[in-house]
Amino acid sequence: MAPLLEIQDLRVAYGKAAILKGVSLALEKGEVVGVIGPNGAGKTTLLRAIAGLTPSEGDIRYAGERINSLPAHRIVRRRVILCPERRRLFPEMSVRRNLEMGAYLRRDKAEIRRDLEEVLELFPALGRRLHNQAGTMSGGEQQMLAVARSLMSRPELLMLDEPSFGLAPLVKKAIMQTLLHIRRRGLTILLSEQDTKLAFEAVEKAYVLENGRINIAGSTESLLADPHVKEAYLGLA
Numbered sequence: 100m101a102p103l104l105e106i107q108d109l110r111v112a113y114g115k116a117a118i119l120k121g122v123s124l125a126l127e128k129g130e131v132v133g134v135i136g137p138n139g140a141g142k143t144t145l146l147r148a149i150a151g152l153t154p155s156e157g158d159i160r161y162a163g164e165r166i167n168s169l170p171a172h173r174i175v176r177r178r179v180i181l182c183p184e185r186r187r188l189f190p191e192m193s194v195r196r197n198l199e200m201g202a203y204l205r206r207d208k209a210e211i212r213r214d215l216e217e218v219l220e221l222f223p224a225l226g227r228r229l230h231n232q233a234g235t236m237s238g239g240e241q242q243m244l245a246v247a248r249s250l251m252s253r254p255e256l257l258m259l260d261e262p263s264f265g266l267a268p269l270v271k272k273a274i275m276q277t278l279l280h281i282r283r284r285g286l287t288i289l290l291s292e293q294d295t296k297l298a299f300e301a302v303e304k305a306y307v308l309e310n311g312r313i314n315i316a317g318s319t320e321s322l323l324a325d326p327h328v329k330e331a332y333l334g335l336a
């Protein structure tokens with residue numbers, strides 16, 4: 100069977116600056132895969148290209164169809180959802196409104212209501228703050244809201260761009276626990292993280308993106324044993 104997501108020789112440039120210089124990767128349905136790499140390596144660029152938010156060359160195939168010519172809203176309709184870097188909530192809107200925005204392309208009202216109940220079970224703290232302005236919540240609560248909003252789009256492939264960014268260690272752990280929980284529902288997840296140790300708690304394999312190229316890829320166990328990964332990303336000499 101073909102992978103759910105298959106990327107071949109993906110190239111993205113901003114003006115003359117080549118950022119992705121031929122990236123290839125594949126995700127099987129139900130896999131939880133990480134993209135790690137230093138600041139500026141192109142992780143966000145990769146996720147944005149998949150989401151149709153950045154023009155790209157090469158091939159991004161989703162469920163067998165080339166999607167890098169599609170506008171972003173068509174990609175959302177395919178249930179390929181990006182939970183963006185730094186959350187991008189609507190801070191003036193209530194928590195409830197933010198969650199509803201996640202379902203803005205859907206017309207299945209009864210199912211939306213059911214999904215809302217489900218995400219509130221997953222994130223009880225949000226249920227207690229449904230009428231609060233999103234911008235008044237703590238960083239951790241806002242990140243949970245961002246993940247919950249993405250779930251309201253009923254993702255088949257959920258891409259999370261640095262969900263632990265700026266959070267305290269315990270809150271980071273809580274976010275990862277949630278990912279472990281949602282992966283059990285059979286979602287396919289692509290997680291970009293700078294906190295490699297943390298990412299390795301949630302993913303089964305990872306791609307290491309450096310200077311616009313995938314330099315190393317493999318199972319979490321093999322990466323944990325890789326000398327370069329140990330030194331550069333795990334702080335182990």
Ligand SMILES: Nc1ncnc2c1ncn2[C@@H]1O[C@H](COP(=O)(O)OP(=O)(O)OP(=O)(O)O)[C@@H](O)[C@H]1O
Nearest residue numbers: 113118136137138139140141142143144145184293
């Ligand atoms: N819209 C843009 N226009 C020009 N250059 C950009 C744009 N977006 C990103 N870049 C540049 O592309 C490179 C890759 O950025 P990107 O945000 O993809 O990296 P990243 O791996 O996500 O980094 P971080 O870990 O800091 O989030 C950086 O050098 C960045 O300055």
Ligand SMILES: [Mg+2]
Nearest residue numbers: 142143144184
């Ligand atoms: Mg980034």
